[in-house]
Amino acid sequence: xxxxxxxxxxxxxxxxxxxxxxxxxxxxxxxxxxxxxxxxxxxxxxxxxxxxxxxxxxxxxxxxxxxxxxxxxxxxxxxxxxxxxxxxxxxxxxxxxxxxxxxxxxx
Amino acid sequence: xxxxxxxxxxxxxxxxxxxxxxxxxxxxxxxxxxxxxxxxxxxxxxxxxxxxxxxxxxxxxxxxxxxxxxxxxxxxxxxxxxxxxxxxxxxxxxxxxxxxxxxxxxxxxxxxxxxxxxxxx
Numbered sequence: 600x601x602x603x604x605x606x607x608x609x610x611x612x613x614x615x616x617x618x619x620x621x622x623x624x625x626x627x628x629x630x631x632x633x634x635x636x637x638x639x640x641x642x643x644x645x646x647x648x649x650x651x652x653x654x655x656x657x658x659x660x661x662x663x664x665x666x667x668x669x670x671x672x673x674x675x676x677x678x679x680x681x682x683x684x685x686x687x688x689x690x691x692x693x694x695x696x697x698x699x700x701x702x703x704x705x706x
Numbered sequence: 707x708x709x710x711x712x713x714x715x716x717x718x719x720x721x722x723x724x725x726x727x728x729x730x731x732x733x734x735x736x737x738x739x740x741x742x743x744x745x746x747x748x749x750x751x752x753x754x755x756x757x758x759x760x761x762x763x764x765x766x767x768x769x770x771x772x773x774x775x776x777x778x779x780x781x782x783x784x785x786x787x788x789x790x791x792x793x794x795x796x797x798x799x800x801x802x803x804x805x806x807x808x809x810x811x812x813x814x815x816x817x818x819x820x821x822x823x824x825x826x827x
Contacts, residue, residue, distance in 0.1 A: 600770075633813045642802055642817035643753070649811035686753055690812040694768040695755040 601625050601689050605698035611706040617675045620701045622687035624668040631691035632670045634663055637700075638683045646685075647672065674703070708732040710803050710818035718797075718825050724790040728803030728818060735784050736761045741806035742786040743814065744777070746799040754799075758806050759786055793825045 602625035612618050622632065630650035635643035645654050647663040650670055660675045674681055682705050687698040714726035728742070735742055743758035757767030759777040767775040776789040790797065800820040807815045 631811055633811075635814075642820050643814075644817070645813055645815050648813040652811075654815075688753070688814070693766055694770070697753040697755070699752045 600694055601628060601692060601696050603687055603689055603696050603698040605685075605687055605701050607701060608699065609702040609704060611704045612677055613706045614677055614679055616677045617673065618677060618703060619674075620672045620685055620687075620703075622670045622672070622698050624670070624689055624691075627668055628689045628691035630665055631689055632663075632665065633688045633690060634661075634672045635686045635688065636681075636683050637686060638680075643686060677703075679705075708805050708816040710805065710816055712801060712803050712818045712821040714801075714821060714823070716822060716824060718793050718823060719827050720794055720825055722793055724788070724793050724797070724823060726788045726801055726803070726821065726823075727785050728787070730784050730786070730805075733805075734781075735779055735786055736781055739807060739809075741766075741808060742779070743804045743806040744788045745802045745804055745814070745817075746797075747802070747820075748796075748799045756788065756790075756801075795825050797823070798825045799823060 604623045606621050632650045634647040637643040650665040651663040662673045664671045684700045684702045686700050709731045711729045718724050741758035744756040759765045765777045774791045779786050802820045803818040804814040805816040
């Protein structure tokens with residue numbers, strides 16, 4: 600199975616900050632990388648697919664990028680509703696696998 | 707827009723079989739655009755893909771579950787189902803049904819709200 604390693608596991612930030620979350624794949628996955636946001640007690644929601652394509656309706660302060668097997672989710676100008684857990688997930692090969700999640704908390 | 711809703715027991719005894727159903731609205735489960743899948747999340751932990759089923763009935767399940775998984779479709783009710791045998795405490799989790807969009811770059815685009823399944827005697 601392809602291992603997805605997210606870092607950090609948690610971070611603290613303030614409203615208006617810019618934060619970045621990294622996801623590293625254990626082997627090449629091309630751009631088959633998706634990002635999800637999960638608020639407490641809720642199901643995850645798709646934010647970004649194909650490493651950098653924003654899902655329709657997702658605010659433009661969310662962006663994704665790729666460098667080899669490293670992927671980054673950047674959230675600019677943090678809003679209060681952005682404090683949540685973020686998960687990366689590869690869809691390059693079966694079984695689909697997820698990172699362990701990164702919790703973005705209010706400082 | 708798709709909507710998915712899980713249903714099933716919240717409590718299962720060890721060694722028993724879990725049966726969950728997902729009701730889909732907003733599109734037909736015979737759609738060629740989707741696999742229909744299951745994902746679980748143990749309390750406070752990460753997400754694990756269980757498996758998925760296509761409109762042809764072909765399935766894929768995660769080898770980590772060692773052939774304990776059976777999935778099926780009920781086109782008359784626009785539902786799909788999961789059976790997971792030999793349940794143990796390690797299977798305690800929130801179970802989500804998902805639409806697995808098969809574009810050039812697949813992704814899970816809609817999720818049910820999830821249902822907590824606890825394994826306990």
